[in-house]
Structure formats: structure tokens, C-alpha cells
Amino acid sequence: MADLIVPLIMCGGAGTRLWPASREGRPKQFLSLLGKYSTFQETVRRVSDRAIFDRPIVITNGQYRFLVADQLAEIGAEADILLEPVRRDSGPAIAAGAAFAVRRNSDAVVVALAADHVVTDRAAFVQACRLAAGAAADGRIVTFGVRGDRPATEYGYIHPGAALADGVFAVDKFVEKPDVATAQDYISQGFLWNSGNFVFRASIFLDEYRASDAATVEAASASIERAGIDLGFVTLDPQSFSAANATSVDYAVMEKTRRAAVVPVSYGWSDVGSWHAVWELSPHDEEGNSAQGSAVFVASRNSFAS
Incomplete structure (x- = not known):
């Protein structure tokens, strides 16, 4: 597709895993666990090709605003930084980011990425984004499904359905985190790990979200319309955003929409969810x-x- 893909980086997690290194005051997305850069910085670097990706949008909790700004400066990157006044889970956060992206470009295609994940094969990641963006431009809401190499019980799974395009499949169903025996069965049947990262046209995502929870979409959109700007940060309107229902994007949108699609990937993904x-x-x-x-x-x- 001709338009640049807008990265929306979700960076507001409270750091409940990888204690004691990761704590609420400095959660794991800001830690240099695997090299010179934090996983947040590596996520930004992964979408730094301006021939493919637009200026990133980072959505984070207000208490992390200077951590975000400092770590962006360390790698010479710029972004629009949105501050959540309260935590409302991934659904409202992505909805607010999508509403902001629509204000920048009514046809924006967004890649929503967790800031605390690791991807070791950047070229394969970029290719997956381009495949997903093509499907998103055609109206699909796409998730990346990781080809698992073990019967993991810490992830939800995706069963891919019919092929929609080269490398893109309809989603037959999402399933919850299984036990080991069920996970082994899923892997043998070609199920994919649900990575929790998505590509979509922002306006279509908001329409699909609105179909199941109009109040939250209106709250997220109003928080952007009434946002304040201070020191270069965009602070979502507290009264508006607080009215959003705290819901995961999987439950709010992906498990309900008929537009769900999946791109199977093998780009060295991990959510770095444990010391192991x-x-x-x-x-x-x-x-x-x-x-x-x-x-x-x-x-x-x-x-x-x-």
C-alpha cells in the first residue's frame, strides 16, 4: 500500500512480571534485559524505516512520560506521546491511539505493538507488517500469529481458516490459554500463538469496537478531542477516558469481529514473560x-x- 504504516506502541504496563528488576516505577519495557537497548527502544527501532513506517504514536501512563521521552532521545527517535490518566487495559488504549491516528490521517493503517516484546528477525517482522497492512487496507483487522515451537500454556491460540491472500488467513477461532495436553494438540493442528499485536485501518477498528461497546469508543475519542498538551505530551482528558470500560482488545474487538485475519509469523518473537x-x-x-x-x-x- 502507498500510505505509511502508523506504529502505535503500547507502553503503559505496570511491570508486574520479572520482579524485582521490573517494578511499577520502572517496568520491564524500560529495562535493558537483552542488550544495549530496552525492549521499548528496540520496538521503536524496529519501526524506524521511514519509507515504510510513519512517525510513531506511543501511549503510556502519565508516570512514565519522562522515561519514554528520555529513552526516545537516547536513540534519536521522535514520537507523539499520549498519556493515559488512568489504566483501562489494552482496548481503550488502542482505541485512543486509533482516534489520534485518524486525526492525523483519516485513512491511517496502524500497527499496534506491545513495547515489552522481543523480535529477533527485523526483516521478517517488516515483511509481516507489509502483508498485514495490505489486508488491513482491504478492511481486515489483522493479528500476528506466531508459529509455536512448543506446547506453550502461557498464550492464547489462533486457529487459521481460509486463505485470503498470500500469507494472510481468516481467523477460524480464538481459544484461551490451554493445558499442556491441549496445547500439544493445538500445535499439531497448526494453531498459532496469539501475539497480541495487530494491524488495522484505524477508522474500521473504531467502527468494529463501537459495534460492541459504543460508550468506550466515545470515551476514548472524546479523550483525544479534549486532550491537553503540556511539554510536548498529549494528556488524554481524564474525565472522558475514565468513562471507558477496562477491557482487553481481544475481548472487545478480536473475538467479536467478522473482519479478523491472521498473518502466521516466525520472526523470533517472545513476550519475555518470565526469567526463564x-x-x-x-x-x-x-x-x-x-x-x-x-x-x-x-x-x-x-x-x-x-
């Missing part, structure tokens, strides 16, 4: 040990120190 995931993504010594900083391992195997 950090260990898996880190380099190891001959005994399987890994460390951030200096560490001495004695009679240890497959351990992680930080």
Missing part, C-alpha cells in the same frame, strides 16, 4: 549459564544471574 524467557534469549556458557554483568558460577547449570 530471559535466560532462553540470552547467550550461555558451556554449562548453559547466563549472566548480565559479572558473575561467577560454581557447580551450576542452566542458571541465570543478574
Whole structure:
């Protein structure tokens, strides 16, 4: 498609996983767990090709505004930074970001990305975005479905249906997090992990959301219309945004819409949801040990120190 894809980076998580390194005051998306940059910074860098991606929109909690601004400055990036006055889960956050994108461009196609995920194959990620953007331009709301290499129980699953275009499939169904035996069955049947990242035309996303929860879409849209600007930050109107129902985007939109589609991906994705995931993504010594900083391992195997 001709128009640039608008990155919407969801960066308001409170850091409830990876304690004690990740805490509410500095949650995991701002930590340099796997190299020089934080996962937030790596997410921004992943969408930095201005031949493909437009200026990012970052939506975060007000208490993280300076963390976001400082980390953007460290990598020489710019973005529109939206501040949530209260947390309302992913549905209202994405709705507010979509409403902001529509104000910039009524035909905007958005890629909504979690700031705390890892992708190791950037080229494959960009190609997946381009495939998804083509389907989104045709009216689909697309999610990235990860080809799983194990029977994971920490993710929901997607069963892909009929092919819609090259590399794009209708969604037959979404299923909740399974037990191990069910997950093994899902993997053998070609089910995909639900990554929680999406591509859509912003106006269509809002229309589909409105069909199931008009009040929340109106609240999110009003919070943009009545937003204030201070020090370059866009603060969503507190009274308006507080009226939104706290709902996940999966429940509010993806499980209800008939426009759902999936692009199967193998781009080295992880939501880095545990210290075991950090260990898996880190380099190891001959005994399987890994460390951030200096560490001495004695009679240890497959351990992680930080």
C-alpha cells in the first residue's frame, strides 16, 4: 500500500512480571534485559524505516512520560506521546491511539505493538507488517500469529481458516490459554500463538469496537478531542477516558469481529514473560549459564544471574 504504516506502541504496563528488576516505577519495557537497548527502544527501532513506517504514536501512563521521552532521545527517535490518566487495559488504549491516528490521517493503517516484546528477525517482522497492512487496507483487522515451537500454556491460540491472500488467513477461532495436553494438540493442528499485536485501518477498528461497546469508543475519542498538551505530551482528558470500560482488545474487538485475519509469523518473537524467557534469549556458557554483568558460577547449570 502507498500510505505509511502508523506504529502505535503500547507502553503503559505496570511491570508486574520479572520482579524485582521490573517494578511499577520502572517496568520491564524500560529495562535493558537483552542488550544495549530496552525492549521499548528496540520496538521503536524496529519501526524506524521511514519509507515504510510513519512517525510513531506511543501511549503510556502519565508516570512514565519522562522515561519514554528520555529513552526516545537516547536513540534519536521522535514520537507523539499520549498519556493515559488512568489504566483501562489494552482496548481503550488502542482505541485512543486509533482516534489520534485518524486525526492525523483519516485513512491511517496502524500497527499496534506491545513495547515489552522481543523480535529477533527485523526483516521478517517488516515483511509481516507489509502483508498485514495490505489486508488491513482491504478492511481486515489483522493479528500476528506466531508459529509455536512448543506446547506453550502461557498464550492464547489462533486457529487459521481460509486463505485470503498470500500469507494472510481468516481467523477460524480464538481459544484461551490451554493445558499442556491441549496445547500439544493445538500445535499439531497448526494453531498459532496469539501475539497480541495487530494491524488495522484505524477508522474500521473504531467502527468494529463501537459495534460492541459504543460508550468506550466515545470515551476514548472524546479523550483525544479534549486532550491537553503540556511539554510536548498529549494528556488524554481524564474525565472522558475514565468513562471507558477496562477491557482487553481481544475481548472487545478480536473475538467479536467478522473482519479478523491472521498473518502466521516466525520472526523470533517472545513476550519475555518470565526469567526463564530471559535466560532462553540470552547467550550461555558451556554449562548453559547466563549472566548480565559479572558473575561467577560454581557447580551450576542452566542458571541465570543478574
